[in-house]
């Protein structure tokens with residue numbers, strides 16, 4: 677057994693723990709967005725958060741990023757209490773992709789990824805300002821690392837292109853590359869399938885599946901697209917009205933009556949993530 681937790685809810689640093697939310701509660705005025713939410717994302721694992729509209733998925737994402745401060749509970753990363761601030765995430769070992777793309781429009785893909793590695797959009801300024809051999813070497817090193825990541829995601833050929841000149845799916849991958857460049861302990865993926873077609877989502881799923889095992893990264897995925905969630909996640913946490921109603925493997929969650937009840941009475945969620953009145957027995961999907 678490990679050492680006991682500290683008074684503030686944290687434990688001694690333990691890189692095997694990953695992200696943990698314990699008893700997290702969030703209120704917006706009189707509305708309870710999260711109530712007693714606990715979940716764990718161990719290193720090297722992908723955990724998905726799903727739930728009907730308004731269930732609290734984005735709020736989970738926002739408390740981990742520091743956009744929303746919970747009134748109750750604790751958030752720890754590798755045993756250490758997290759008090760996240762959006763501008764300090766890189767330093768805390770956290771990277772995130774955004775619902776849209778969020779790349780710097782004036783920077784090439786490689787420069788965007790370099791910015792992800794340094795936590796600053798000023799990649800390239802260093803050598804132009806200092807003009808020292810050291811600064812030039814450092815920039816070459818960053819660029820080599822950036823191009824390697826882009827190649828790993830299959831978009832190395834676009835390293836010198838500006839985002840707006842590329843298809844949306846490539847821009848989304850570049851957003852992922854930028855997040856990976858920070859070598860995060862925790863990677864937060866916010867609706868990565870948004871705006872992509874079925875084939876592009878399959879490709880993305882394959883990429884996401886390959887991420888954490890290689891780097892030991894903990895991945896938290898918030899996503900509406902059931903097929904992506906079911907195919908990439910090791911574990912799924914289901915929220916309803918801000919509470920965890922089920923946790924388990926994709927198969928366990930699919931067959932859980934509490935999950936079906938949470939989704940009951942609203943549109944069916946089909947495997948391609950589109951709404952439609954499809955019976956669960958026909959599709960093997962969760963309906964609400």
Ligand SMILES: Nc1ncnc2c1ncn2[C@@H]1O[C@H](COP(=O)(O)OP(=O)(O)OP(=O)(O)O)[C@@H](O)[C@H]1O
Pocket residue numbers: 704707708709727728729730731732733734735736
């Ligand atoms: N900034 C805010 N101010 C007030 N209420 C909010 C705020 N953010 C979220 N809420 C409310 O908190 C609840 C949870 O919202 P949240 O966006 O986390 O749900 P969600 O599961 O991500 O929903 P969706 O699937 O529609 O994106 C909802 O009732 C929502 O209206």
